[in-house]
Amino acid sequence: MTDNHPHKRKDVVENLKKSSKVEKDTSVKNEDIILELETKSVMISDQAIKAITKFSIDAMPKEAIGLLSGKEFRPKELLINKGLYVTEGEEYSVSFSDKDFQVFDQLTNSEFCVGWWHSHPGFGLFLSQTDITTHIFSFQLVQPLSVALVVDPMDVGKDGIAKYRVFQVIGDSRKNLFRYNEVASYLVVASD
Numbered sequence: 001m002t003d004n005h006p007h008k009r010k011d012v013v014e015n016l017k018k019s020s021k022v023e024k025d026t027s028v029k030n031e032d033i034i035l036e037l038e039t040k041s042v043m044i045s046d047q048a049i050k051a052i053t054k055f056s057i058d059a060m061p062k063e064a065i066g067l068l069s070g071k072e073f074r075p076k077e078l079l080i081n082k083g084l085y086v087t088e089g090e091e092y093s094v095s096f097s098d099k100d101f102q103v104f105d106q107l108t109n110s111e112f113c114v115g116w117w118h119s120h121p122g123f124g125l126f127l128s129q130t131d132i133t134t135h136i137f138s139f140q141l142v143q144p145l146s147v148a149l150v151v152d153p154m155d156v157g158k159d160g161i162a163k164y165r166v167f168q169v170i171g172d173s174r175k176n177l178f179r180y181n182e183v184a185s186y187l188v189v190a191s192d
């Protein structure tokens, strides 16, 4: 089963509207949401992770937040080609606006939004409850392959690359249980 829909901005906006509606009106009956690990592995270009490291260092002590551009180079295997900067913020104000996704209108070929990244300066590589909600409604429900990359700009190696981990969310709304699961990731050095 391969679902190749690009991550379209309109879909994201629709999902954001739905998620905020649910928050405001708890009587809205949700459809059951069942999330499984869709992405087998992720290859990350060193250019992308170096850019994300730099954005994250520049934003410190605040968190930096952005989007990931890439493609599905083999079924259920992603290549993250670029890390795009969106804004800085605090843990509990992580959000994306309609405008933030406009950058993907300019992408060509098979590149689409393969997820998002944000920094946790010095407090560990994981997804908070807020991060999990953001990931479900703005990313994984829109594009099942979407990943969340978390980076620690206070832990940067000699190669100029911060420690990072890549996640997807798994779970079941009927049990009201969602948790993050790590996705295997590999660094690739661009040859050109």
Ligand SMILES: [Zn+2]
Residues within 6 Å of the ligand: 091, 118, 119, 120, 126, 127, 128, 131
């Ligand atoms: Zn976070």
